[in-house]
Amino acid sequence: MRQTKDALLRGLLWASAAVSVGILVLIVGFIFYKGIGYISFDFIFGDYSPTGGGGILPMIVTTIYTIAISLIIATPLGILAAVYLQEYAKQGRLVNMIRFATESLTGIPSIIYGLFGAVFFVATLKLGMSIIAASLTLTIIVLPVIIRTTEEALKTVPAAYREGSLALGTTKLQTLYKVILPSAMPGILSGIILSIGRIVGESAAIFLTAGTVAAMPDSIFSSARTLTVHSYLVTQESGDIGLAAAVGIVLIVLIFAINMTATFISKKLNKADF
Amino acid sequence: MKVLKKTWLSAAILSSLLLAACGGDEQEAGSATNSGGETIAISGSTSVGPLAEKLAAEHSEQTDVNIEVNQIGSSAGITNAINGVSDIGMSSRDLKDEEAAQLDQTIIAYDGIVVVAHPSNPVKDLTMEQVKQIFTGEVTNWKQLGGKDMEIVVVSREDGSGSRDAFQEIVGYESGQLIRNAIVASGNGNIKTTVATNKHAVGFISFEYVDETISTFNINGVEPIADNVLNNSYALARPFLFVHTEEALTQQGQQFIDFILSSDGQDIVEAAGAIRLD
Amino acid sequence: MTSPVDTTKTDITKANKRKYAMEKVSSKIFLICALLSVFSLVLIVGFVFYKGATPFVAGGYSFIDFIFGSDWVPSEDKFGIWPMIVASLYATVGALIIGVPIGLFTAIFLAEIAPKSVARILSPAIQLLAGIPSVLYGVFGLAIIVPFLQNNLGLARGQSLIAVIIVLAIMMLPTIVTVCETAIRAVPKTYREGSLALGASQIGTIFKVIVPAAKSGILAAIVLGLGRAIGETMAVILVAGNALIIPTSLTDSVRPLTTNIALEMGYAAGTHQEMLFATGIVLFSFILILNFVLAKIAKGGQ
Numbered sequence: 001m002r003q004t005k006d007a008l009l010r011g012l013l014w015a016s017a018a019v020s021v022g023i024l025v026l027i028v029g030f031i032f033y034k035g036i037g038y039i040s041f042d043f044i045f046g047d048y049s050p051t052g053g054g055g056i057l058p059m060i061v062t063t064i065y066t067i068a069i070s071l072i073i074a075t076p077l078g079i080l081a082a083v084y085l086q087e088y089a090k091q092g093r094l095v096n097m098i099r100f101a102t103e104s105l106t107g108i109p110s111i112i113y114g115l116f117g118a119v120f121f122v123a124t125l126k127l128g129m130s131i132i133a134a135s136l137t138l139t140i141i142v143l144p145v146i147i148r149t150t151e152e153a154l155k156t157v158p159a160a161y162r163e164g165s166l167a168l169g170t171t172k173l174q175t176l177y178k179v180i181l182p183s184a185m186p187g188i189l190s191g192i193i194l195s196i197g198r199i200v201g202e203s204a205a206i207f208l209t210a211g212t213v214a215a216m217p218d219s220i221f222s223s224a225r226t227l228t229v230h231s232y233l234v235t236q237e238s239g240d241i242g243l244a245a246a247v248g249i250v251l252i253v254l255i256f257a258i259n260m261t262a263t264f265i266s267k268k269l270n271k272a273d274f
Numbered sequence: 275m276k277v278l279k280k281t282w283l284s285a286a287i288l289s290s291l292l293l294a295a296c297g298g299d300e301q302e303a304g305s306a307t308n309s310g311g312e313t314i315a316i317s318g319s320t321s322v323g324p325l326a327e328k329l330a331a332e333h334s335e336q337t338d339v340n341i342e343v344n345q346i347g348s349s350a351g352i353t354n355a356i357n358g359v360s361d362i363g364m365s366s367r368d369l370k371d372e373e374a375a376q377l378d379q380t381i382i383a384y385d386g387i388v389v390v391a392h393p394s395n396p397v398k399d400l401t402m403e404q405v406k407q408i409f410t411g412e413v414t415n416w417k418q419l420g421g422k423d424m425e426i427v428v429v430s431r432e433d434g435s436g437s438r439d440a441f442q443e444i445v446g447y448e449s450g451q452l453i454r455n456a457i458v459a460s461g462n463g464n465i466k467t468t469v470a471t472n473k474h475a476v477g478f479i480s481f482e483y484v485d486e487t488i489s490t491f492n493i494n495g496v497e498p499i500a501d502n503v504l505n506n507s508y509a510l511a512r513p514f515l516f517v518h519t520e521e522a523l524t525q526q527g528q529q530f531i532d533f534i535l536s537s538d539g540q541d542i543v544e545a546a547g548a549i550r551l552d
Numbered sequence: 553m554t555s556p557v558d559t560t561k562t563d564i565t566k567a568n569k570r571k572y573a574m575e576k577v578s579s580k581i582f583l584i585c586a587l588l589s590v591f592s593l594v595l596i597v598g599f600v601f602y603k604g605a606t607p608f609v610a611g612g613y614s615f616i617d618f619i620f621g622s623d624w625v626p627s628e629d630k631f632g633i634w635p636m637i638v639a640s641l642y643a644t645v646g647a648l649i650i651g652v653p654i655g656l657f658t659a660i661f662l663a664e665i666a667p668k669s670v671a672r673i674l675s676p677a678i679q680l681l682a683g684i685p686s687v688l689y690g691v692f693g694l695a696i697i698v699p700f701l702q703n704n705l706g707l708a709r710g711q712s713l714i715a716v717i718i719v720l721a722i723m724m725l726p727t728i729v730t731v732c733e734t735a736i737r738a739v740p741k742t743y744r745e746g747s748l749a750l751g752a753s754q755i756g757t758i759f760k761v762i763v764p765a766a767k768s769g770i771l772a773a774i775v776l777g778l779g780r781a782i783g784e785t786m787a788v789i790l791v792a793g794n795a796l797i798i799p800t801s802l803t804d805s806v807r808p809l810t811t812n813i814a815l816e817m818g819y820a821a822g823t824h825q826e827m828l829f830a831t832g833i834v835l836f837s838f839i840l841i842l843n844f845v846l847a848k849i850a851k852g853g854q
Contacts, residue, residue, distance in 0.1 A: 002753065002756070005755075006753050006754075006755040006756065009755050009759065010665070010755055012657055013657050013658075013660055013661040013665055014661065014665075015657075016653070016654045016655075016656075016657030016658045016661065017657070017658045017661040017662065017666070017674075019654055019658075020654055020655065020658040020678070020725055020729060021658075021674060021678075023722055023725070024677075024678065024681050024722075024725070024726070027681075027684070027688070027689070027692050027722070028681070028684075030692055030695070030696060031688060031691075031692070034695070076585070077585050077588060077589060078585075078589065080581060080582050080585035080586070081582070081585040081586040081588070081589040081590075083582050084579075084582035084583055084585060084586040085586055087582075088579050088582055088583070089583075089586070098586070098590055100843065100844075100847065101590070101593060101594075102589075102590075102593065103772075103775060103843055105593050105596075105597075108596075108779075108783060108832075108835075108836060108839065109782075109783035109784075109785055109810045109813065109832070109835060110783065110785070111785050111810065111813050111814050111817065111832075112596070112600055112813070112829075112832045112835075112836075113596065115600075115813075115817060115828075115829070115832075116595075116596050116599050116600065119599070120595075120599070140592050140593070140596060143589050143592065143593070144593065147589060148772070148776075152734075152735075152769065152772060155768075156738040158740070171571055171572075171574075171575050172575060172579075173574060173575050173578050173579075187734065190679070190730070190734065193679065193683065194682060194683075194727075194730075196683060197682050197683025197684075200683060200685060201683065201684065201685035201686055201687070202685075203685065203686075203687050203786050204785050204786060204814055208817070227685075228685040228687055231685070231687050231688065231691070232687045232786055235687070235690070235691055235694070235790065241691060241694070241695050244687075244688075244691050245688075245691065248684075248685070248688045248691070251684070251685055251688070252680075252684060255680060255683040255684070256680055259676065259679070259680055259683070263676070
């Protein structure tokens with residue numbers, strides 16, 4: 001009886017994994033199949049041409065700008081905030097409420113952040129439709145993600161590590177940076193990767209704060225178009241699935257490259273610490 | 275503070291890697307700023323946008339002027355032009371009275387709206403009255419129009435779209451009368467894809483987007499082509515507008531408009547699939 | 553006059569003082585970061601509520617009519633979002649019913665059952681897929697799922713509730729798998745060993761010991777997945793059909809709350825725009841309630 005049940009559950013586990021992997025392979029396969037014909041050196045490194053046949057370099061540059069700026073602000077802010085909530089704050093009602101709030105905020109549709117950005121950063125702070133306005137909006141979008149994943153990672157650090165370190169006479173801060181953060185680093189990094197995914201994948205909020213100018217940005221105060229916004233506009237306006245998929249290929253490769261970098265850094269950090 | 279430094283460090287490494295990846299372009303962009311002259315900010319209709327981009331690219335090549343085109347929808351473009359966020363707004367519908375009171379408008383081109391269906395649909399002619407009946411839900415089966423016995427799936431643009439406003443005004447129904455279960459698509463391309471892949475569907479798109487993946491309807495027996503718009507026999511037509519306040523229009527902006535109205539500019543209009551003025 | 557012993561003493565005192573000062577300063581920095589984060593988040597919520605409440609407080613619109621009204625015609629001043637509330641609920645619940653079990657089981661498979669070499673390839677690959685822009689899932693839905701529903705199942709409208717549910721379920725899979733897997737891997741080895749030593753089977757250990765131990769992480773995964781599903785806009789716009797009816801079957805075209813905001817925000821001004829903010833408040837309240845319920849479940853289980 002128990003064996004049949006075990007076998008059944010085991011079968012379900014295998015089947016679920018097969019379904020997940022199958023679907024995801026199907027999607028990536030579809031994007032590559034539809035888009036690969038468009039990919040060429042000129043497509044990736046050529047300047048955009050409104051008459052068609054041009055490249056997507058301006059969108060790639062814009063995307064990289066938004067990722068870099070939002071992460072530079074959101075990562076330290078988010079990690080330190082999570083450290084405070086998890087390690088320093090007196091665990092009680094207030095902290096629970098803050099935690100509950102950040103948790104809920106990960107669920108706010110990004111279009112609302114976008115609208116806030118369009119009114120607050122673009123109009124009130126007079127940044128105009130620009131890369132910087134979009135990046136600040138994105139910072140707020142990923143902040144809850146980073147706080148939450150960092151907290152989750154800090155939670156998984158066994159209490160014995162903390163106690164052991166403190167018992168050796170170290171201060172709280174020393175324990176934090178010598179023991180807790182290093183062992184939580186992989187979790188924190190996966191949070192950052194999730195954030196990059198959210199930034200790269202965001203379209204609605206960027207659409208409202210950075211605009212849709214299809215040209216190489218002069219500076220971070222220029223209005224510009226990210227890859228995702230480009231792929232969205234291509235689908236919406238010209239209905240060109242192949243071109244949208246081609247932009248998708250570039251996006252996937254970009255995300256892959258960032259992931260590899262993050263994994264590499266994470267490995268280096270771990271080696272250095274132990 | 276070592277690990278904190280490390281956190282910063284890894285962020286810094288990550289970002290410097292990212293920036294290094296695009297370092298070359300930054301320089302390019304930098305030099306462009308130095309040599310570049312004024313910037314004209316244009317925003318508005320997604321139907322006018324592709325055409326405006328093409329015009330801007332050509333004009334920028336000839337002069338030193340930098341032109342930013344943002345496709346955010348007619349109403350938003352008009353609002354931007356009124357409150358000065360943009361130098362020029364683009365609209366694919368006529369201005370409302372209160373908007374017209376605050377803005378100068380220039381017609382830069384005409385555009386036709388085409389009623390489209392799946393290529394396999396045998397129905398090729400509709401009267402304006404039938405179009406209205408379809409979109410308001412009085413007629414719900416292609417059989418009633420001489421086609422196959424199939425449900426009609428209506429595809430419309432979103433409430434507030436310049437194309438939808440113009441279409442409804444000409445056909446003669448209000449937003450509230452649109453059949454409830456109509457699919458609402460948020461762009462010309464989206465309507466085209468939806469109709470091209472659905473045998474039941476009927477929708478409307480701008481002339482610029484017509485290709486062989488969809489079939490077009492003659493309205494009241496008139497073929498949807500540019501000539502018929504110009505001789506006023508095809509009724510589903512609308513202007514493409516550039517709008518601006520008197521004070522916001524710079525000399526460069528005026529030059530750009532002059533360029534569009536010149537015969538060179540109108541050649542681009544025609545090549546883009548819209549209808550030239552002359 | 554000071555003896556060498558005294559010097560070391562004062563040095564140590566000094567070093568200690570510096571250490572304590574550092575301790576204090578850093579804890580203040582952490583506090584400031586936390587406050588800054590909280591402040592920016594509060595600012596957004598306040599802004600959305602302020603904008604969204606305006607038509608009901610100052611404009612004389614009825615909130616009840618807004619929630620339960622079935623007509624949404626902004627150009628005729630009719631704002632009722634009941635069809636969208638129903639659509640959002642159906643779509644999200646449907647996606648969870650499909651996505652959570654498959655995602656969780658996949659995570660268990662990767663963490664506990666799969667050979668190490670397989671997991672080492674699949675886990676990062678799936679993590680990578682969490683980063684695929686949602687627009688691309690929408691493109692996939694529009695190009696593959698919608699035509700499939702039309703041609704193989706004979707629906708008049710491929711853009712339907714079922715298409716939304718499928719796209720959302722697929723979209724939340726990578727998130728759920730990744731976070732669940734992390735949580736399951738974080739369960740201490742001793743739990744596993746203890747259970748196995750007591751004679752439990754591998755499968756029994758997984759479902760009786762490991763999954764309950766990883767519950768907090770799994771719930772976090774569900775919340776994140778839920779957030780992704782209910783907040784998803786661009787992929788949904790492409791496959792929902794966005795029709796303004798109260799769905800009565802899986803094959804009806806629907807307009808979820810997010811789609812309503814995204815479709816019309818570009819064009820909206822004045823009261824219309826504020827009503828879209830109000831739509832945002834409703835959406836936000838859903839997420840709040842769901843999170844609250846999940847938090848209660850987590851507590852109740854302990």
